Amino acid sequence: MGNSFYYPFEKNGFDYSQESIASLSEYEKYEFSFHPERPKYLDYLSIFENVNSCFETDKFGNCLIQTHRAKLFGIPVMLVGQQSGPSSNYKNMRKAMMDPAQIQKWNHGMPVPISYERAVKAINLAEEENRILLIFIDTPGADPTERSEANGIAWRIGDAIHALADVKVPTISIIINRACSGGAIALTGTDVTLALEHSTYLVITPEACSSILFHTRSRANEAAEISQITAREGLTHGIVDELIPEPNGPAHRNRSEIFESVKDALKKYVSQFSNFNGDNVIKNRIDRWEKIGQWEMIDSLELETFHFPVSRIPKPESTGYINRHKNCYNENGIHQYDPVLFSNLKQSNFICDVCGHRYVRPSAWDYIDWMVDSGSFFEHEETKFIADKDILGFPGYIEKLKETRIKTGLLTAMITGDGTICGKKIVLCTTDFGFLGGSFCMSTGEKVWRAAQIAINKNVPMIIQACGGGARMHEGCSSMVSIPKAQLAMSRVEQAGLAVVTLITDPTLGGVAIGIGSRGQRLFEYNAGHIGFSGKRVIEQYTGEKTSPGFQTVEWLKEKGHAEDIVHPKNLKEKIYSMI
Numbered sequence: 001m002g003n004s005f006y007y008p009f010e011k012n013g014f015d016y017s018q019e020s021i022a023s024l025s026e027y028e029k030y031e032f033s034f035h036p037e038r039p040k041y042l043d044y045l046s047i048f049e050n051v052n053s054c055f056e057t058d059k060f061g062n063c064l065i066q067t068h069r070a071k072l073f074g075i076p077v078m079l080v081g082q083q084s085g086p087s088s089n090y091k092n093m094r095k096a097m098m099d100p101a102q103i104q105k106w107n108h109g110m111p112v113p114i115s116y117e118r119a120v121k122a123i124n125l126a127e128e129e130n131r132i133l134l135i136f137i138d139t140p141g142a143d144p145t146e147r148s149e150a151n152g153i154a155w156r157i158g159d160a161i162h163a164l165a166d167v168k169v170p171t172i173s174i175i176i177n178r179a180c181s182g183g184a185i186a187l188t189g190t191d192v193t194l195a196l197e198h199s200t201y202l203v204i205t206p207e208a209c210s211s212i213l214f215h216t217r218s219r220a221n222e223a224a225e226i227s228q229i230t231a232r233e234g235l236t237h238g239i240v241d242e243l244i245p246e247p248n249g250p251a252h253r254n255r256s257e258i259f260e261s262v263k264d265a266l267k268k269y270v271s272q273f274s275n276f277n278g279d280n281v282i283k284n285r286i287d288r289w290e291k292i293g294q295w296e297m298i299d300s301l302e303l304e305t306f307h308f309p310v311s312r313i314p315k316p317e318s319t320g321y322i323n324r325h326k327n328c329y330n331e332n333g334i335h336q337y338d339p340v341l342f343s344n345l346k347q348s349n350f351i352c353d354v355c356g357h358r359y360v361r362p363s364a365w366d367y368i369d370w371m372v373d374s375g376s377f378f379e380h381e382e383t384k385f386i387a388d389k390d391i392l393g394f395p396g397y398i399e400k401l402k403e404t405r406i407k408t409g410l411l412t413a414m415i416t417g418d419g420t421i422c423g424k425k426i427v428l429c430t431t432d433f434g435f436l437g438g439s440f441c442m443s444t445g446e447k448v449w450r451a452a453q454i455a456i457n458k459n460v461p462m463i464i465q466a467c468g469g470g471a472r473m474h475e476g477c478s479s480m481v482s483i484p485k486a487q488l489a490m491s492r493v494e495q496a497g498l499a500v501v502t503l504i505t506d507p508t509l510g511g512v513a514i515g516i517g518s519r520g521q522r523l524f525e526y527n528a529g530h531i532g533f534s535g536k537r538v539i540e541q542y543t544g545e546k547t548s549p550g551f552q553t554v555e556w557l558k559e560k561g562h563a564e565d566i567v568h569p570k571n572l573k574e575k576i577y578s579m580i
Ligand SMILES: [Zn+2]
Pocket: 325, 327, 328, 329, 352, 353, 354, 355, 356, 357
């Protein structure tokens, strides 16, 4: 058994110099960022004083995010760290990974709901004890299993983002290795984000991106190139504030130097923050996040060429019937052809009574019709010209945006405006699944931000309809970094004493669920499905097992204790009115 681990590219003249590392392919740089011998969170404890573990239990998942009280240069800090494996000593790690109990315990470094619960406890404790929060990020992603979905992983990640938005102490995240997807963004909605020079920060693994983009996992290197996942590229895009140098070679070859390097970087921020005051912390946080994200503004003439209300609700024939959807089979496998009474279909919220197929995903304008008084909706001038920006030069993105604008009548996936509900003024944000799957992106983050400001200025409640399959990979990690921005915006509305109501619709997954879908007084749309963190297909691929019947439907979520308030679209207006 070898005592050290080497990637194939670490042989044959590879000398760990900056030039050598720069010459690696993007996928190799990605692999480099989670080299098994790179120091992990617990290794970094050596740079702190008076380190004491807190909230430690034997429960499954507790070790995947660890929390410690400590001091740095005599200043009290609270440490939260994703521990991605048992050891960064390769020999010890190999040994541990021969024990099935250890393999299970470390769960491939993927945090589960109670891991995020531990993080939230530590964030709250930091505020209680006036400790600066230092958060170490190192994860391939959050756990994609039915068990984690049943335990509400989307909402627990959402709680962590929420806690970081509200906490009245300074927060610093440090990306030490790989920071992937929702598992990472759970804890990077901070006042400062630092990243080790050879770390990566990404919204989707290169393999998964390749399989969506090229229908094969084998073009992961191209996907990594396109997505711009290195910490250095994160710095260029403004989602990393500062790189921590790995001066004489990568972290796994020069451990003591790296610890000094991290300590030096933290020294600057921790001493700058040492005399913090809670109100200033929040003010600075708002100033910081206001600047996060990139978008374009288009002019009104261009907007007028495609911007019209579009409905996706089918029209019945004069008989009151509508054709049955294609490929409808009953439980005995018999193909069904009979037409369906439209009124019944409306009653079931467009779910087939035979096979559960969804006939339609309503448009953003359909939700506006259902939620506000007829004729009362006016789109915000402050948001209506915000357009998506192709910051990565992502293949086909611009063409896709153009097509989608014409198809949906929308400039972006979200529309925001003023309206009234039973005469009461509100700010409303609705999302359109037809716009690239409603995926959460930088323009959505900015629109929620501006709509929240309008709600605060006008002193009215904010209503958000959440819909979408996740964060938009065409904008790389920057799409994901707008998730905490939207959450901070919603926190501001709540802190102004105004109601925030979120309607969860089909689908609300990944970046949509952990962001806007996690907040406010939450309503679940009757008969909706695909609600949670990881999608059904991802989970089935990962576990190799079929998910349970009804998985991720509102009824299933209710049974698991995650969906108390369920509402049929026909009752939406009255229901929301009663809540605001
Ligand atoms: Zn059917």
